[in-house]
């Protein structure tokens with residue numbers, strides 16, 4: 020078991036070093052088409068979680084600069100307002116709004132879902148970006164392990180609570196979930212809250228990101244016929260406040276080699292703009308192309324069959340009636 024974990028982590032580290040840094044973005048971008056990003060999306064309603072910082076901020080700004088109406092979902096009112104006013108003045112787009120919501124709370128997400136339902140706006144794009152690595156085992160006031168609460172349960176509840184509004188925006192509508200290449204090192208497991216062994220925040224994060232990829236695959240299968248697209252993606256290794264805070268040694272040793280937040284957001288924006296016919300439902304994307312969901316390991320590949328029981332669990336935790 021230990022050897023298998025070490026092998027997966029080493030393979031991921033090596034693969035990441037070769038593919039996820041700034042220099043690889045510059046290399047991969049030689050194949051990018053300029054016109055892909057010249058699409059304007061006036062009148063499209065886009066929700067971006069964790070939009071006050073890092074990749075979420077660059078995504079919100081990129082969508083606003085292309086004319087979208089952007090709803091920034093942030094947990095802190097002051098940080099959210101500061102980011103909103105920066106984005107409005109940088110893009111000249113006044114149709115940028117703030118919704119305050121702590122995504123570690125199912126209760127707050129459901130209340131946000133109700134506020135959107137009352138507005139009745141069709142949701143064309145939902146970007147599940149908010150995420151974190153918490154190294155200590157912290158339990159939320161609702162009783163969930165914090166990484167799981169935000170990265171997995173928050174993503175699930177946010178998406179499911181907005182499903183009727185996503186359906187309203189079909190066939191354009193799409194859900195883009197910002198996962199991570201970190202998921203390559205973890206198989207899907209039913210131990211959602213890391214209760215089975217000594218807590219490791221980085222491993223829990225990798226497991227959470229694996230769930231996001233498997234969830235996306237399942238959602239595409241389940242809701243594709245409603246005209247909603249589901250895609251997960253990896254932004255590469257980008258220099259953001261989250262990385263500096265949670266992975267200081269990584270951040271220091273890769274100083275100058277990490278992507279900018281805009282480079283990290285590039286594929287998120289690309290997925291939001293492309294005609295659906297160009298995209299593969301349920302796929303995992305990296306640098307504007309479909310990427311493998313598994314790296315050299317049959318163990319991660321086989322594990323996706325656990326998603327049905329995980330879905331049942333998430334459904335009952337989310338308090339969403341169906």
Ligand SMILES: NC(=O)c1ccc[n+]([C@@H]2O[C@H](COP(=O)([O-])OP(=O)(O)OC[C@H]3O[C@@H](n4cnc5c(N)ncnc54)[C@H](OP(=O)(O)O)[C@@H]3O)[C@@H](O)[C@H]2O)c1
Pocket residue numbers: 068069070071072073074075092093094095098120121122123124148149150151169197198199200201253254255256257258259260261262283
């Ligand atoms: N940067 C990378 O190299 C990298 C690589 C792979 C994947 N990712 C993924 O990219 C996404 C964005 O990360 P980032 O690097 O841009 O980090 P970041 O700068 O820390 O941004 C994370 C955002 O999520 C928000 N957030 C965290 N917990 C929240 C909660 N309980 N409720 C509402 N919002 C919450 C943060 O809000 P506060 O500002 O209030 O904390 C912040 O706006 C994450 O899902 C991360 O896993 C990043």
